[in-house]
Amino acid sequence: xxxxxxxxxxxxxxxxxxxxxxxxxxxxxxxxxxxxxxxxxxxxxxxxxxxxxxxxxxxxxxxxxxxxxxxxxxxxxxxxxxxxxxxxxxxxxxxxxxxxxxxxxxxxxxxxxxxxxxxxx
Amino acid sequence: xxxxxxxxxxxxxxxxxxxxxxxxxxxxxxxxxxxxxxxxxxxxxxxxxxxxxxxxxxxxxxxxxxxxxxxxxxxxxxxxxxxxxxxxxxxxxxxxxxxxxxxxxxx
Numbered sequence: 420x421x422x423x424x425x426x427x428x429x430x431x432x433x434x435x436x437x438x439x440x441x442x443x444x445x446x447x448x449x450x451x452x453x454x455x456x457x458x459x460x461x462x463x464x465x466x467x468x469x470x471x472x473x474x475x476x477x478x479x480x481x482x483x484x485x486x487x488x489x490x491x492x493x494x495x496x497x498x499x500x501x502x503x504x505x506x507x508x509x510x511x512x513x514x515x516x517x518x519x520x521x522x523x524x525x526x527x528x529x530x531x532x533x534x535x536x537x538x539x540x
Numbered sequence: 541x542x543x544x545x546x547x548x549x550x551x552x553x554x555x556x557x558x559x560x561x562x563x564x565x566x567x568x569x570x571x572x573x574x575x576x577x578x579x580x581x582x583x584x585x586x587x588x589x590x591x592x593x594x595x596x597x598x599x600x601x602x603x604x605x606x607x608x609x610x611x612x613x614x615x616x617x618x619x620x621x622x623x624x625x626x627x628x629x630x631x632x633x634x635x636x637x638x639x640x641x642x643x644x645x646x647x
Binding site for chain 1: 571572590627629631638640
C-alpha cells in the first residue's frame with residue numbers, strides 16, 4: 420500500500436530556504452511508470468502545482484517558481500525533495516507530495532497528508 | 541498559463557440530489573482533465589482522470605464528461621460523505637493549473 424509522507428520544518432524565516440522531503444513507502448520511486456510531484460495550498464485558498472520529478476532526475480517546474488526551486492530525487496532512500504530559496508510570506512502554505520502515473524494520462528493519484536509551512540520571522 | 545474556471549463557486553444541495561459542476565479551460569486541453577475531492581484538513585483525493593475515467597475505488601455515482609475546453613463532474617445522488625470541495629486540474633500542458641474550487645454544502 421503506497422504511502423507518501425512529507426517532512427520538514429514547519430517554520431521558516433523570510434529570505435531563508437524552505438526544504439521538504441517526501442518519503443515514499445509501498446512503491447519504488449524508481450518505477451518507470453511514475454513521476455512524483457509537489458503541490459501547495461495557501462491557507463483557505465486553492466491548489467497550486469509546483470513541479471514534478473522522474474527517477475532519472477528529469478524535472479518540470481512552475482515557471483513562476485523556477486528561479487528559486489529545486490526538485491530532486493534520491494532513489495537509494497526512496498524519497499524526493501523540494502528546496503525553495505528566498506521565501507516570503509506568500510510561500511506560506513500546506514505542501515503536498517503526490518504520485519503521478521504516466522501511462523494513463525497525467526494526474527495525482529495518491530497524495531501525502533500535507534505539511535504546513537509558515538514563513539514568518 | 542491555462543486558466544481553469546469552475547462554476548459555481550459554491551452550491552447547497554440535499555442528500556439524494558443530482559449535482560453538476562462545470563470546469564472551463566481558457567485554451568484547448570483535449571482530455572487532459574482531472575477532478576479531485578477535498579475535505580477540510582485533508583489532502584485532495586482523485587475522482588476522475590482523463591476527463592471521464594473513474595479512479596479505482598471511487599463510487600460510480602461520480603462521473604466526468606467533456607473534452608476540449610468544457611468539462612463536467614456529476615454526482616448522480618449526493619451522499620452525506622460527498623459534502624466537500626471539488627477541484628478540476630488541467631494536465632494537458634505545463635504549468636499544470638487548477639480551478640478555484642467548488643464547495644458543496646448541505647442545504
